Structure formats: C-alpha cells, structure tokens
Amino acid sequence: QGDNDSLAAFWMPFTANRAWKANPRQLVSASGMHYQSADGRRILDGTAGLWCCNAGHCRPEIADAIAKAAATLDFAPTFQLGHPAPFELAQRLAALMPVGLDRIFFTNSGSESVDTALKIALAVQRAKGQGTRTRLIGRERGYHGVGFGGISVGGIVSNRRTWPGLSGTDHLRHTHDPARNAFTRGFPQHGAELADDLQRLVDLHGAETIAAVIVEPMAGSTGVLVPPVGYLQRLREICDRHGILLIFDEVITAFGRVGGATAAGQWGVTPDIITMAKGLTNAAVPMGAVAVKRELHDAVIESAPGGIELFHGYTYSGHPLACAAGLATLDLYARDGLFDRANDLSPYWEDAAHSLKGRRHVIDIRTIGLVAGIELTPRPGAPTARAMELFHAAFDNGLLLRATGDIIALSPPLIVEKGQIDEMFGMIGTLLDRID
Ligand code: PMP
Numbered sequence: 001q002g003d004n005d006s007l008a009a010f011w012m013p014f015t016a017n018r019a020w021k022a023n024p025r026q027l028v029s030a031s032g033m034h035y036q037s038a039d040g041r042r043i044l045d046g047t048a049g050l051w052c053c054n055a056g057h058c059r060p061e062i063a064d065a066i067a068k069a070a071a072t073l074d075f076a077p078t079f080q081l082g083h084p085a086p087f088e089l090a091q092r093l094a095a096l097m098p099v100g101l102d103r104i105f106f107t108n109s110g111s112e113s114v115d116t117a118l119k120i121a122l123a124v125q126r127a128k129g130q131g132t133r134t135r136l137i138g139r140e141r142g143y144h145g146v147g148f149g150g151i152s153v154g155g156i157v158s159n160r161r162t163w164p165g166l167s168g169t170d171h172l173r174h175t176h177d178p179a180r181n182a183f184t185r186g187f188p189q190h191g192a193e194l195a196d197d198l199q200r201l202v203d204l205h206g207a208e209t210i211a212a213v214i215v216e217p218m219a220g221s222t223g224v225l226v227p228p229v230g231y232l233q234r235l236r237e238i239c240d241r242h243g244i245l246l247i248f249d250e251v252i253t254a255f256g257r258v259g260g261a262t263a264a265g266q267w268g269v270t271p272d273i274i275t276m277a278k279g280l281t282n283a284a285v286p287m288g289a290v291a292v293k294r295e296l297h298d299a300v301i302e303s304a305p306g307g308i309e310l311f312h313g314y315t316y317s318g319h320p321l322a323c324a325a326g327l328a329t330l331d332l333y334a335r336d337g338l339f340d341r342a343n344d345l346s347p348y349w350e351d352a353a354h355s356l357k358g359r360r361h362v363i364d365i366r367t368i369g370l371v372a373g374i375e376l377t378p379r380p381g382a383p384t385a386r387a388m389e390l391f392h393a394a395f396d397n398g399l400l401l402r403a404t405g406d407i408i409a410l411s412p413p414l415i416v417e418k419g420q421i422d423e424m425f426g427m428i429g430t431l432l433d434r435i436d
Contacts, residue, residue: 025037025038025395026038027043029058030045030053030057030058031056031057031058032056032057032058032413032415033045033056033057033412033413033415033416033417033420034057035057035400041398042398043395043398043399043400044398044399044400044420044423044424045057045400045412045413046394046399046400046401046402046410046411046412046424047400047401047402047409047410047411047412048279048411048412048413048414049283050278050283050402051220051252051257051278051279051411052277052278052279052282052283053282053283053413054255054256054257054278054279054282054333054338054413054414055282055329055332055333055336055338055413055414055415056413056414056415057413059282059328059332061328061331061332062281062282062284062325062328062329062332063284064328065324065325065327065328066284066285066321066324066325066328068324069085069320069321069323069324070321072320073320074320074321075319075320076320077315078106078313078317078318079313083318083320085318085320085323085324085327086106086317086318086323088323088327089104089106089318089323089326089327089330090104090106092326092327092330093276093280093289093291093326093330094291096254096261096262096330097261097262097264097274097291098262098264098265098270098271098274099270100270100293100294100295101270101271101272101273101274101291101292101293101294102291102294103291103292103293103294103296103297103298104289104290104291104292105120105289105290105292105312105317106287106288106289106314106317106318106319106322106323107277107287107288107289107290107314107317108286108287108288108314108316108317108319108322109145109277109286109288110144110145110249110251110275110276110277110278110288111144111145111146111147111150112145112147112288112314113145113249113251113275113276113277113288113289113290114144114145114147114149114150114153114214114249114251114275115145115147115148115149115150116275116288116290116312117214117247117249117273117275117290118136118149118153118212118214118247119149119312120273120290120292120296120297120300120312121136121211121212121245121247121272121273122134122136122211122212123300123304124245124272124296124297124299124300125211125212125245126303127299127300127302127303127304128299130208130211130243132208132209133208133209133210133211133243133244134168134209134211135168135169135170135205135209135210135211136149136152136153136166136168136169136211136212136213136214137153137169137170137171137172137198137201137210137212137213137214137244138152138153138154138155138169138170138171138172138213138214138215139155139171139172139173139174139214139215139216139219140155140171140172140173140174140175141155141174141183141219141222141223141225142154142155142171142214142215142216142219142222142249143155143156143216143219143220143221143222144214144216144249145251146159148163148165148166149165149166151163151165152165152166152169153166153169153171153214155171155174155222156222168209170201170204170205172194172195172197172198172201172213172215173194173197174194174225175194176194182194182227182228182231183219183225183226183227183228184223184225184364184366184375185364186364186365186366187228188226188227188228188229189228189229190228191228191231192228192229192230192231192233192234193234194228194231195230195231195232195234195235195238196234196238198213198235198238198239198244199238202238202242202244207242207243207244210242210244211244211245212244212245212246212247212272212273213235213239213244213245213246213247214247214248214249215232215235215246215247215248215249216248216249216250216251216252216253217232217248217250217253217258217263217264217266217267217269218252218253218258218263218368218371220252220253220371220409220411221252221404221409222404222405223373223375223404223405223406223407223409224366224367224368224371224372224373224407224409225366225373226366226367226368227267232267232269233267233268233269235269236269236270236271245272245273245296246271246272246273247271247272247273247274247275248262248263248264248269248271248273248274248275249275250262250263250264250274250275250276251275251276251277251278251288252278252411253369254274254276254278254279254280255276255278255279255280255329255333255339256279256333256338256339256341256342256369256370256414257279257342257369257370257371257411257414258342258368258369258370258371259339259342259343259346259368259369259370260339260343261339262274266369272292272293272296273290273291273292273293273296274290274291275288275289275290276288276289276290276291277289279329280326280329281322281325281326281329282325282329282332284325284329285319285321285322285324285325286322287319287322287323287325287326336415338414338415339414341414341415342369342370342414343369345370345414345416345418345421346367346368346369346370348418348421349367349369349370349372349421350367352421352422352424352425353365353367353372353374353410353425354367355425355429356374356425356428356429356432359429359432359433360432360433361376361377361386361432361435362374362375362376362432363375363376363377370411370412370414370416371409371410371411372409372410372411373407373408373409373410374407374408374409374410374428375406375407375408376390376406376407376408376432377406378406379436383405383406384403384405384406386406386435386436387403387404387405387406387407387408388403389435390403390408390428390431390432390435391403391408393431393434393435394427394428394431397427397431398427399423399424399427399428401424401428408428410424412424
C-alpha cells in the first residue's frame with residue numbers, strides 16, 4: 001500500500017479506497033451494545049461509537065422518529081421561517097442545562113458548536129462594550145474539533161502548526177510537574193492550583209484582551225484527563241475576577257457520559273456557554289448545539305438588531321431529522337434513566353478499570369462516570385504503537401476500544417451491563433500480557 005493510498009484513507013475514510021475496501025474491520029450493522037463486522041463477527045462496543053451512541057445502537061424509537069420526520073417534513077429553512085421541532089428540542093435541552101443557560105443554538109457537529117461558541121463569546125464581549133477582548137484561551141492537550149477556531153484553541157500542536165489558525169490565542173498549561181500531574185497521575189486531590197495558570201496569561205496579555213477560556217471539563221480525545229478537585233471552580237473564579245467568559249466544551253461529557261446531564265452539573269460549576277454534539281442525537285443524525293446564558297445571549301441580540309442569525313447560522317441548523325432524533329434520544333435518556341444509570345454504575349466501572357492496576361505496561365488508570373483511560377508505557381522507539389496494537393488485538397477478539405496516543409479510552413453505551421464491563425476489562429488484561 002503506497003503512501004498516497006494511506007493518505008487518502010486518512011482524509012477520506014468513506015471513499016472507495018482500496019485499503020479501506022479490503023479492510024475486514026468494516027462495520028455493517030449495529031444493535032444495542034454490539035456492532036457486526038463485515039466478516040460476520042459481533043463486536044462489543046466499548047466506545048459508544050465515538051463517545052456518542054450513549055443509548056446504544058439502532059434504538060427503534062430513534063429510527064422510527066427519523067423515518068417519520070423524513071416522510072413528513074424533510075427540510076425547512078430556519079432563516080426567517082421555522083418549524084416546531086427545534087423550539088421543542090431547545091426547551092428540552094435547556095431543561096438539562098445548568099440554570100440560566102437556556103438559549104440554544106443548533107449546529108451540525110462538535111466542531112461547528114465550538115466555532116459557534118467562540119464567535120458568541122466574541123459577540124458578547126463586543127455587546128458589553130469590551131471590543132478589545134478578542135483573545136481566546138484553550139488548554140494544552142485540549143481537543144475542540146477541526147474548525148479554524150477549534151484547532152486554534154486546541155492543544156494539538158501539529159494542527160496549530162499545520163494550519164493558519166486564529167491569531168491571538170493562547171493555551172493554559174496542562175501540567176507543571178509531569179511526575180505528579182493531577183490530570184494524569186491519579187493525584188486528583190492536588191493540582192487545583194494548575195488553574196492559576198490562567199492568572200499567568202492574564203498578567204501576560206492583560207485581562208482587557210481576553211474574551212474567553214474554553215476547556216473540556218474532562219478531556220476525552222487526548223487521553224481521559226480528569227480535572228483535579230477544585231480546578232474548574234478555580235477557573236470560574238479567575239474568569240469572574242477578570243470579566244472573562246468560560247466555555248465548557250461538553251461535546252463528549254454531556255448526556256450522561258460523566259454521570260449527569262452535563263459535566264457542569266456534575267462538578268457544580270456553571271460556565272457561560274456549553275457546547276454539545278454526539279450524544280444529543282445518539283449520533284443517529286449529525287447535530288450539535290450551543291447553550292448560552294440568557295442574559296449574555298440577549299445582550300448580543302439587543303446590540304445586533306435582527307438577531308444572532310444575522311451573523312452566524314447553518315443551512316441545516318435545527319434540521320427536522322436531527323431534531324426528531326434529538327427529541328427521541330432525550331425521551332429515551334429520560335425513560336430509561338440513563339444518566340442515573342451511568343452514575344450508579346460508575347463505582348463498579350471504576351473498580352473494574354482498576355483491576356488492571358499493576359498489569360503489564362499499565363502506568364495509570366483514570367475514570368470518571370462511564371469513561372476510563374488506561375495509560376500504557378510508550379514502547380521505546382515506537383511511542384503509541386502499543387495502544388494501537390491493543391486496539392487491533394481487541395477488535396480481533398470482539399471488542400471495540402479507542403487508542404489515543406499511549407492511552408486506551410473506553411466509553412461504552414450507558415446501557416452497558418456489569419457482565420459486559422467485566423468482559424471488557426478482562427479481555428484488555430489478557431491482551432496486555434500478549435503484546436510486547
Ligand atoms: N470538542 C470535543 C470535546 C470533542 O471531543 C470533539 C470530537 N471528538 C469535538 C469537539 C469535535 O466534534 P466533531 O468531530 O463532531 O466535529
């Protein structure tokens with residue numbers, strides 16, 4: 001396989017690329033906790049697709065709602081016109097958000113939600129007469145999608161180097177002391193002072209230049225980084241002191257993943273803006289959303305007569321099929337009590353993950369809600385190869401997990417049974433013994 005083909009596979013995974021066609025790891029159907037692979041095997045889904053199918057796969061309630069919408073109202077433009085579903089979904093979503101974040105903007109992905117949130121933050125500062133506040137702060141090892149805004153505040157350095165992102169961004173440090181890093185080395189009682197790094201950036205740049213800080217309450221894609229106790233509270237305090245808006249990127253954490261409707265609710269910290277996607281529709285139709293504090297949203301509307309859609313909006317915002325999927329998904333979450341279920345299962349999940357402690361290659365285990373990150377020692381000369389080998393071996397043994405750097409990430413649908421949790425960690429333990 002030549003380089004060009006590999007590149008095409010990376011960029012266009014859904015084209016009829018030779019390498020992709022021949023790949024037995026194609027998934028052809030799914031139901032509940034399982035995928036079916038092209039070569040006829042049942043694969044236990046340890047990742048809820050990509051942190052998104054929280055209610056399990058192909059739930060008939062969601063499929064039926066989408067089919068009904070497709071046959072009734074396939075599309076309606078949301079500029080000047082409307083249809084009822086986005087209003088209903090916005091109300092239902094607002095009820096799940098921390099009190100006060102009840103203005104909802106619909107997008108089509110996590111990346112769009114992030115770029116929308118960043119623009120809203122800039123618009124809010126302008127509306128408050130703080131037009132000099134244009135700087136956007138992210139965090140090292142943050143992931144906020146692949147839009148220009150998202151890569152600019154994101155912590156993936158290669159992305160920032162490769163693309164001409166936004167100017168005037170900066171990044172909070174993720175660690176002062178790698179040997180005792182509260183995000184990654186299981187010292188959660190210590191390390192809240194890492195949030196004081198925001199004060200360093202305020203001193204460096206001047207508060208009057210900073211519009212907003214964006215963080216994932218729990219960073220998923222870069223390796224399940226659970227914040228130290230008090231970290232998010234401290235960020236909130238520093239933001240308040242300096243008139244900086246706080247954005248939580250909850251594309252992964254919302255909808256039960258960390259055991260509540262939002263991570264903001266779980267940690268008891270209210271940001272000004274929350275981004276969502278993934279679990280919003282159980283991933284059955286692409287959709288994202290941004291929730292904004294009412295008074296901030298209204299300040300923008302009042303300062304920009306005509307409304308927010310004047311300067312930002314997507315053709316597919318509030319798409320009827322996505323709204324139908326979203327409403328059916330929220331119904332399922334409520335009916336089956338899936339957020340509580342994730343919360344209740346969390347101690348069992350944590351114990352099961354920690355059963356891998358001391359196993360070969362394992363250097364750190366982090367859990368929160370129904371997420372686990374198992375960090376492996378990098379293989380000398382081939383860092384990240386071990387996690388990827390484990391991914392392949394697990395798939396071949398009927399388990400889907402995610403390899404991100406040297407970290408194995410698990411985030412099953414919230415309908416997972418205890419026996420399946422045992423199966424996942426049991427298999428990982430066995431496979432760890434088999435890889436070099
Ligand atoms: N933000 C976060 C926190 C994410 O985890 C992701 C996707 N993993 C995104 C944004 C981007 O979402 P999407 O891939 O839907 O654009």
